[in-house]
Amino acid sequence: RLSDIFAEIDANKRKTVDGLISNAAFMAVTLQDLQAQINKEGAVIKSTNGNGFETIQEHAAQKSYNTMINRYSAVIRQLTDLAPAAVKTESKLTELLKNE
Numbered sequence: 368r369l370s371d372i373f374a375e376i377d378a379n380k381r382k383t384v385d386g387l388i389s390n391a392a393f394m395a396v397t398l399q400d401l402q403a404q405i406n407k408e409g410a411v412i413k414s415t416n417g418n419g420f421e422t423i424q425e426h427a428a429q430k431s432y433n434t435m436i437n438r439y440s441a442v443i444r445q446l447t448d449l450a451p452a453a454v455k456t457e458s459k460l461t462e463l464l465k466n467e
Contacts, residue, residue: 370388372450373449384446412425
């Protein structure tokens with residue numbers, strides 16, 4: 368769907384846009400997977416260290432999610448900046464991204 372929005376973009380920007388779209392798609396799917404894992408296992412985990420003490424740590428999936436959501440937001444911001452003016456005016460990109 369994003370490719371349709373950028374169909375008439377300048378050829379020089381097209382490679383950049385295609386890469387950003389590909390990365391955004393990958394991150395969207397990965398974020399959904401991480402979110403499901405966090406919902407199932409929780410955002411924190413209990414573990415026992417080498418001395419036998421129980422500790423509570425942030426789940427690795429939660430750490431990955433936190434990092435990736437920031438990068439995903441940056442990619443979406445870049446796509447928004449590269450969107451043709453007509454699309455920005457019509458807010459099609461914004462509507463599409465809200466539905467993702």
